[in-house]
Amino acid sequence: MEMRDFRGVRATVLGLGGFGGGVAATRFLATRGARVTVTDMKLKSDLSSSLQQLEGLPIERLVLGSNPVDVLDECQLLVVNPAVNPSHPTLVKARSLGLQVTTEIDLFLQHQRGRIAAVTGSNGKSTTTALLYRFLQAGWNGGRVWLGGNIGISLLEQVDQIEPVDWVVLELSSFQLELLRERRFRPEIGVLTNFSPNHLDWHGTLESYRRAKQQLFAAQRTDDISILPEELECDEQWRVRGRRHVAGCADGGGDGAFFFESQLILRTDHGRREDCVRVEPSSRLPGQHNQRNVAMAACAAWLAGADPECFAEVLKEFRPLPHRLQCVAQGQGLQFWNDSIATTPESAVAAIRHFSGRAIVLAGGYDKGQDLSELSAVIAEHAVGVVLLGQTAGLLKKQIEGQNERGIPLVMAGNFREAFDKAVALRDCGSVVLLSPGCASYDWFRDFRQRGEDFERMAREWSAAE
Missing domain, CATH: 3.40.50.720 (NAD(P)-binding Rossmann-like Domain)
Structure with missing residues (x-):
């Protein structure tokens, strides 16, 4: 009740x-x-x-x-x-x-009157949520646009100001979705950025984690919109009731949003409605994973009524959220990139591949029970050096050593100051120092923000000393 x-x-x-x-x-x-x-x-x-x-x-x-x-x-x-x-x-x-x-989000949903566009996923959900909010702000004039949820903004104190015509853009974590199970939460637009093992220390099993994410779509009706990543287009475990759309980098011919060179293709109603806009890649959103985030957000915003002609201008002005693959300092021949939000192996893999052949990587952290084998393989193949941190350092070291055919420097650190110093000591190996841990921060830090802030401070101090 x-x-x-x-x-x-x-x-x-x-x-x-x-x-x-x-x-x-x-x-x-x-x-x-x-x-x-x-x-x-x-x-x-x-x-x-x-x-x-x-x-x-x-x-x-x-x-x-x-x-x-x-x-x-x-x-x-x-x-x-x-x-x-x-x-x-x-x-x-x-x-x-x-x-x-x-929960706080449940209290909000009980009292709010707006239209909900909700975003979840194992990686990229904050960037996608922020982009969706900005696309709607710039390209839709049917009411106000609100931003809240796991992105760090609670709308509870503004709940009485939200009108039925307004769009409310929410980022939702698997924890929040699990605790909304009994509510039968129903967003008009649901966006899943991707899915990979995460938070197994909290959910217990991969299946339990998947069920939590699937709550985003579980109560949708046939006239609602479900947006999934291209790799799940034919996955039987991700059936949805809503109008299914797919977003990503490759056009499979169905409804959704896709990139073709510098063109963003938007399609719905079984191909009967289509838009195409020119969108230049943004240096502030590097990597294919960010291109997918843009496609996800653009698809949702377009289907919510936004004019896609504004999307290119939004991307020119968009500032990445803190700790998400940001260049935070440069000096003495090095660039320092803060990707502390990379708390899963998959997100770190994307960043390391983007800097292939250039990056000295700081990797490792709290052990959430994830499979780190792909992260180890990508480090061995694409990094020019690696400094290992936290609880998972030993496991990563063992896995990387087993496939380190290029003989990249591989060192371990007992604290973050030592890790940073060892990374810059390897500057003859590469031009980028990349903090992309692929693991949570809880063994050494309060959260990923503190880890990223410490990295930024050290990077700026070191760069200024040249």
């Missing part, structure tokens, strides 16, 4: 976090009269930014550094941070007690 009136409701927020959703849910509930308890395993010093945003709010209880069982005493509504594992004892107990369990 959905709650509309929160006055006097005892609500517990499990996981304040530092990414915005926990703060937004807390503010939303407290300003609507709920009696809010907030709990997080992190300490006050780790949550200072989030806590500042709660100042002045009537929070009844704040518990940091632990999740005591009594946070559920008299609780009527549990709001779960998407990063909280389904097996978390507090969440398990809440379900056994029959408590209503929700």
